[in-house]
Amino acid sequence: MLRPVKLDVSGALTQEPQHLLECLTDFYSNLSDHRPLGIAVSGGSDSLGLLYGLAAIVPPHKLVALTVDHGLRPAAADEARWVKAQCRRLGIRHETLKWQSGQPVTGLQAAARAARYRLLVQASARLGLAAVVTAHTRDDQYETLAMRRARSASDDAPGLAGIPTATLFEERLWVLRPLLELTRETIREFLRSRGLAGWVEDPSNTDTRFERVRVRAQLEHHTPQQEGPDPAQIAMRRFQLASDAAALLDAACRVEGDGPVRVRFDATARMDVVTAALEALIDWQGGAARPLDRRGKATLASFLASTSGKANGSVMSLGRTLVRRQGAFLTVERERRDVARLMLPPGDCGVWDKRFEICNRSKASPLYVSGASAGVLPCFTRNQREYSTQFHRDDGVIGGFTCRPLLGRSSRILPVDQLPLAQTLARLARGRPLPRCPWGESHGIAALTAIKVQRQTPV
Incomplete structure (x- = not known):
C-alpha cells in the first residue's frame, strides 16, 4: 500500500537532521571494500531513509538498490516499481528480485526472510557488490530483544546480543546494518526534511498473527526499562570468547586424514573456552543447522566434567557426532548414522x-x-x-x-562476533577463506559489536 508522496530532491544539506547523515558518513568512511554497495529497499520508511541518506553522501554509481518481491501481495509489484521510480530520480541503479518458490503453509515470515537473503546473496555475486546494507533500526532491535528474552532462561543467552551490526550469509555476502543506533522516528524526520511525505506501508506490519507485530504493539504501550543485560556487553563477551576458543583450536587442534578432529585437552584451560571450542567442532563435524539446545549444552558440560582427570574411555553422542576421550586428546567426528546418498x-x-x-x-x-x-x-x-x-x-x-x-551454521549465517572462531574452522576444514568484514577493519572488528542500546525492552 502506497502513501501519497511529495518529493523535493533540491533540499539543502543543512536543512536535514544531521544524526542520520553523520551515522552514514561515519559508516561509509570506514568501509575497506570500495566496490559498489547494495541497499535493500522495500519502500518502507526505514529503507527509504537509508536510500536517501546514502544518496546524499555516496556517488550514485557506487550504489545499487535491491527490492525483493516475495509475491505475497498483489500490491508488491507496484511497490517495487514505485521504489524504482525513486531510484531513477536519484540516479541510482535498481533491480527487483522475485521469490519464485512456493509459499509454505506455516512459518511464512521465516521462509520469506530466508528467501530474501538468498536472493540478495545471488544478486550480490552477480553484481560484484562489496556488501548489502539494510535499514534495521533501534526499534527493530528492541522488538528482537523482547522476543528472545521471552524465550530465554538465561540473562547471558547468545540471542540477547540482539541483531548484529554485520552478518555473513552463505560465506559470500556481508549484510551491514549501520542504522541500529537510530529510531524509526528519526529516520522519518529525515525523510520529511527531504520533502518525502510518504512511503510504502506493508499491511503485514499490522497483522497480529505475527509475533513481531504483537510485540511491537506491546512496546508502544510500555516505557522501556533499564533492567536486564546490556546487548552490547553480551556481544563483546561473545566476541572475546570466540577469539579465545579460536586461539585454543589454533594451538591444540589438528584434523586426521580420514576426517576426525583431535584437540588436546588442557585441564588448566578455562572451561567456557573449552566448551565453546568443542561446540564449534560439533557444529562443524555434525553439519548443524541450529546451536545446541539447553539439553545438549548440559550433556556437553556433564561430559567434560566427567572426563576431567581421566585418561581414556569416555564417549558421548551429541549433534550427529561422537566425542571421545583418548589420552590427552578429545576427538570429534561425524557419527556413522543417517548418512544419506x-x-x-x-x-x-x-x-x-x-x-x-x-x-x-x-x-x-x-x-x-x-x-x-x-x-x-x-x-x-x-x-x-x-x-x-x-x-x-x-x-x-x-x-x-x-x-x-x-x-x-557458520556457512549459513555468521554474526560478526563469531568471525574469529569461524575463520579457524575454515582453516581446519581446508575450506575457502571467509571474506573479511568490509566494515570495521580500520578500527577493529570488536568495535562493530559495541553499538549501544540505551534502553531495554521489558521482560
Whole structure:
C-alpha cells in the first residue's frame, strides 16, 4: 500500500537532521571494500531513509538498490516499481528480485526472510557488490530483544546480543546494518526534511498473527526499562570468547586424514573456552543447522566434567557426532548414522550430509555421492553401483566435480562476533577463506559489536 508522496530532491544539506547523515558518513568512511554497495529497499520508511541518506553522501554509481518481491501481495509489484521510480530520480541503479518458490503453509515470515537473503546473496555475486546494507533500526532491535528474552532462561543467552551490526550469509555476502543506533522516528524526520511525505506501508506490519507485530504493539504501550543485560556487553563477551576458543583450536587442534578432529585437552584451560571450542567442532563435524539446545549444552558440560582427570574411555553422542576421550586428546567426528546418498544430475549442485557443497561439472553424466569412507567423508562415482574412494578434500577438483567443506551454521549465517572462531574452522576444514568484514577493519572488528542500546525492552 502506497502513501501519497511529495518529493523535493533540491533540499539543502543543512536543512536535514544531521544524526542520520553523520551515522552514514561515519559508516561509509570506514568501509575497506570500495566496490559498489547494495541497499535493500522495500519502500518502507526505514529503507527509504537509508536510500536517501546514502544518496546524499555516496556517488550514485557506487550504489545499487535491491527490492525483493516475495509475491505475497498483489500490491508488491507496484511497490517495487514505485521504489524504482525513486531510484531513477536519484540516479541510482535498481533491480527487483522475485521469490519464485512456493509459499509454505506455516512459518511464512521465516521462509520469506530466508528467501530474501538468498536472493540478495545471488544478486550480490552477480553484481560484484562489496556488501548489502539494510535499514534495521533501534526499534527493530528492541522488538528482537523482547522476543528472545521471552524465550530465554538465561540473562547471558547468545540471542540477547540482539541483531548484529554485520552478518555473513552463505560465506559470500556481508549484510551491514549501520542504522541500529537510530529510531524509526528519526529516520522519518529525515525523510520529511527531504520533502518525502510518504512511503510504502506493508499491511503485514499490522497483522497480529505475527509475533513481531504483537510485540511491537506491546512496546508502544510500555516505557522501556533499564533492567536486564546490556546487548552490547553480551556481544563483546561473545566476541572475546570466540577469539579465545579460536586461539585454543589454533594451538591444540589438528584434523586426521580420514576426517576426525583431535584437540588436546588442557585441564588448566578455562572451561567456557573449552566448551565453546568443542561446540564449534560439533557444529562443524555434525553439519548443524541450529546451536545446541539447553539439553545438549548440559550433556556437553556433564561430559567434560566427567572426563576431567581421566585418561581414556569416555564417549558421548551429541549433534550427529561422537566425542571421545583418548589420552590427552578429545576427538570429534561425524557419527556413522543417517548418512544419506546424493545423486546430482549433470550441471547440478547440492549439499551432502549438511557438510559438503558438491557441484557436478559434467554436462553428460550424473554424479553419485555416498559416505563409504572410514571418516564419513564423501565418496564419488559416475556408476550408481560402485563407490570411489579416491577423493581427497585438498584435491579441489577431480573428475569434473567440485567439493567444498561447510562449517555448520557458520556457512549459513555468521554474526560478526563469531568471525574469529569461524575463520579457524575454515582453516581446519581446508575450506575457502571467509571474506573479511568490509566494515570495521580500520578500527577493529570488536568495535562493530559495541553499538549501544540505551534502553531495554521489558521482560
